Amino acid sequence: MAPLTTAVRPFACSSVSGKDSRRDRSDRGHGGNRGQNQSHGEPARANLREDLLDHLSTENRRPLCPAIVLIGDLHVIEPSIALLLSSSFPGGSSDYYRERRSGEQRSLYTRETERQTKSRFERIYMQSTSAAPQALPPQAVIVQMVMGGWVARAISDVSRLNIPDQLKKSGPMTAAELVAGGVDANPEALQRVMRACASVGVFTEAVDGSFGLTELSDVLTADSPLSVKVIAQEIGGLWLKLWTALADAIRTGEPQARQVVGMEWWDYLKANPKEMETFGEAMNSNSLNSMRGVLDNCDFSKVKKVADIGGGFGHLVVALLEKYPNLRGVLLDMPDLIPVAKHSFAVSDPNVSSRLEYMGADMFETVPRADAYVLKHIVHDWDDERCLRLLRNCHANMDGDGRLICVDSVLPPTGDIGGTAAKFLDLLMMLAIRGKERTRKQWEELYDAAGFRIINITPLQDNFGTSIVEGVKQ
Numbered sequence: 001m002a003p004l005t006t007a008v009r010p011f012a013c014s015s016v017s018g019k020d021s022r023r024d025r026s027d028r029g030h031g032g033n034r035g036q037n038q039s040h041g042e043p044a045r046a047n048l049r050e051d052l053l054d055h056l057s058t059e060n061r062r063p064l065c066p067a068i069v070l071i072g073d074l075h076v077i078e079p080s081i082a083l084l085l086s087s088s089f090p091g092g093s094s095d096y097y098r099e100r101r102s103g104e105q106r107s108l109y110t111r112e113t114e115r116q117t118k119s120r121f122e123r124i125y126m127q128s129t130s131a132a133p134q135a136l137p138p139q140a141v142i143v144q145m146v147m148g149g150w151v152a153r154a155i156s157d158v159s160r161l162n163i164p165d166q167l168k169k170s171g172p173m174t175a176a177e178l179v180a181g182g183v184d185a186n187p188e189a190l191q192r193v194m195r196a197c198a199s200v201g202v203f204t205e206a207v208d209g210s211f212g213l214t215e216l217s218d219v220l221t222a223d224s225p226l227s228v229k230v231i232a233q234e235i236g237g238l239w240l241k242l243w244t245a246l247a248d249a250i251r252t253g254e255p256q257a258r259q260v261v262g263m264e265w266w267d268y269l270k271a272n273p274k275e276m277e278t279f280g281e282a283m284n285s286n287s288l289n290s291m292r293g294v295l296d297n298c299d300f301s302k303v304k305k306v307a308d309i310g311g312g313f314g315h316l317v318v319a320l321l322e323k324y325p326n327l328r329g330v331l332l333d334m335p336d337l338i339p340v341a342k343h344s345f346a347v348s349d350p351n352v353s354s355r356l357e358y359m360g361a362d363m364f365e366t367v368p369r370a371d372a373y374v375l376k377h378i379v380h381d382w383d384d385e386r387c388l389r390l391l392r393n394c395h396a397n398m399d400g401d402g403r404l405i406c407v408d409s410v411l412p413p414t415g416d417i418g419g420t421a422a423k424f425l426d427l428l429m430m431l432a433i434r435g436k437e438r439t440r441k442q443w444e445e446l447y448d449a450a451g452f453r454i455i456n457i458t459p460l461q462d463n464f465g466t467s468i469v470e471g472v473k474q
C-alpha cells in the first residue's frame, strides 16, 4: 500500500447530528461546490465527503468526527472510510460504500489493503477527534494545552534515542524489537512512550504493536532535508529546563539562565563545548527554511563582500558563496565557536573556502568591513541597547550603498492574536538571554536609531514565523 502522504483533515466535529453536519459543510463552502476548484484526485474526494455526510445525516444520525486522509492514492482512502464506518456504525456502511463506489475502488480494494488501511485510519480517526478543539470542553482544552511540556519531553526523548532514524531504516517495529536491536530502553516503558507519541501523530501504531514513521517523525530523522531533530531535542531538553524559572522571569523581568544552568547563557555555552556544538546544530537544523528564504529572496549579485554576523557554523555564508562565485564572505562568531564551526562544518570546496574568512570576535566590539551584513536569528537575542550598538557597528563599517539584512520574527501589532510561535519564542528569549521578538514598529525604531531605513519585510514560511527585514543607510 502507498505510504501515508497527507495530514488529517477533520471536517465535522464529534458531537454534531446529521443536520449540523450539513450546516458545517455548507459553512465551509463544500455544499454547493462539489468537484470544483479541485486538483488531481480532489473531485472524487469531495464527492465522497458529500456522500458520506449525506449518508450519515439521512440514515445513521450518529455522532461523527470523520477525517479525510490521503493514503497515497485517493481510491485507497475510500474503503478506509467505509471500514471505519462499518466499525463505528454497526449495520453495514462498509457494504453500502462498496456498492456505491465499487466502480472506482475495485482494483485497489483487496483484503490486505482493507486490513492495513483500517488500522491506519482508525489511528488517524482517533487523532482527528482528539485534535478537533471544538469537540472538547474548555477545561479539557486547557488541560491538554498545559500537557504540552510533557509532549515536548516525550518527543525529544524518543528522538534522542534515534527511534525515528531506526524506523526509517527498518520499517515498522515494536518497542521490544527496537530494544532487541540495541535501543537502550526498557521495552514496556518504550512502548508506552511511543504509544503516547503515536497518539499525537508522531508514529503510526498498528494492531500488532509495531510503530512506523509518519511525516512528523520523518522530520525528526537526521537525514531528512527538513530535519528538526536537534532543535526538537533542545526544545524538549535543555531549553525546557529554563521554563521552570518562568515565574521568576515574569516577576523580575530578568533572564533566569543563571538560576537554571548556573551561569549566563552564552557563558554556559562557552564553558560546555558539547552544549555549544549541540546549540550550533540546533540553530542550523531550525534555520534551513530561513536560510533558503535569504537565498531565494535577497539578491547578492552586486555585493562584493558579505559578513554573516553571529553566523554559527557558517551554513548561510557558505551557501551564499556557492551561489555567487564572485562574492567574498566573512563568518564572524564568538572566538570559542570558530574552531567548532571549522570542525563541524568543514568547507571542502576550495572555490568556496578561498573566498571565506573566519573571524572570532565580539560583535559588540567590532565587525569586519563589508557591503552587506546578514544577522540571522541574532537581533532577537539582545535588548535594544545591545542591538543598537551592533547595528551602529555595521553602519560604521558598511561600504558603499550597503545593505543590512536581519532575519527574525516580526510580531503582529498589539491586538492581533496571531504569531503564536514567535510569541512563545519571545518568552524563551526573555527567559534565557534578555532578548525579545519585535513588532514592525519596534524594528523600524531600531533601524532608524542605528541610521538605517527598512526597505523591505519579507515573511518566510518557517518554524517560528520569521521574516527578512532588509534595510539601507538613511
Ligand SMILES: C[S@@+](CC[C@H](N)C(=O)[O-])C[C@H]1O[C@@H](n2cnc3c(N)ncnc32)[C@H](O)[C@@H]1O
Binding pocket: 266, 283, 284, 287, 309, 310, 311, 312, 313, 332, 333, 334, 337, 361, 362, 363, 364, 375, 376, 377, 378, 381
Ligand atoms: C541564535 S544563534 C544564530 C546562529 C546563526 N546565525 C543561525 O541563524 O543559525 C546566535 C549566534 O550568535 C553568536 N554570538 C553570541 N554572542 C556573540 C558575540 N558577542 N559576538 C559574536 N557572536 C556571538 C552565537 O555563538 C551564535 O552562533
